[in-house]
Amino acid sequence: MGSFHLTKMSMKNLFSKPVTKLYPTEAPVYTPMTKGRVINDIKTCILCGICQGKCPSDAISVDKPAGTWEINPFACVQCYSCVRVCPKDALTMLAGYTPAATQKHVHVEKKPEPTPEEIAAKEAADKEKAERIAAAQAKKTAQGTGKDVAASE
Numbered sequence: 001m002g003s004f005h006l007t008k009m010s011m012k013n014l015f016s017k018p019v020t021k022l023y024p025t026e027a028p029v030y031t032p033m034t035k036g037r038v039i040n041d042i043k044t045c046i047l048c049g050i051c052q053g054k055c056p057s058d059a060i061s062v063d064k065p066a067g068t069w070e071i072n073p074f075a076c077v078q079c080y081s082c083v084r085v086c087p088k089d090a091l092t093m094l095a096g097y098t099p100a101a102t103q104k105h106v107h108v109e110k111k112p113e114p115t116p117e118e119i120a121a122k123e124a125a126d127k128e129k130a131e132r133i134a135a136a137q138a139k140k141t142a143q144g145t146g147k148d149v150a151a152s153e
């Protein structure tokens with residue numbers, strides 16, 4: 001009886017499509033929550049170091065004075081902690097795993113130097129902020145002297 005079941009199953013599998021994928025020729029399909037490798041959008045990153053503090057395997061290191069962010073992809077355990085705590089959402093987890101390599105390496109990203117337009121925009125924003133602070137302080141001082149005059153009458 002068992003051999004008939006085995007024969008039926010063998011014939012079914014012989015004439016049906018394979019269940020497994022041919023990996024090198026067919027790209028795998030990843031589900032939305034597949035944990036893969038961490039990617040940093042260095043232009044958005046503020047190099048705060050929170051991701052470094054939350055990394056349980058010490059795969060991430062941040063050097064704010066040098067303007068570098070680095071990750072050791074072979075030490076990363078894909079726990080998603082760094083992505084969750086990033087205040088600027090600069091870190092993302094790509095679906096797919098770390099590509100095979102012949103040597104272990106550390107991926108280093110350097111913060112780009114600001115362009116002259118970005119420098120001018122930052123200076124204009126700082127000047128506007130200083131003017132708003134000065135106006136608020138002047139208004140506060142004027143209100144403070146107005147209350148003193150009203151209280152003395």
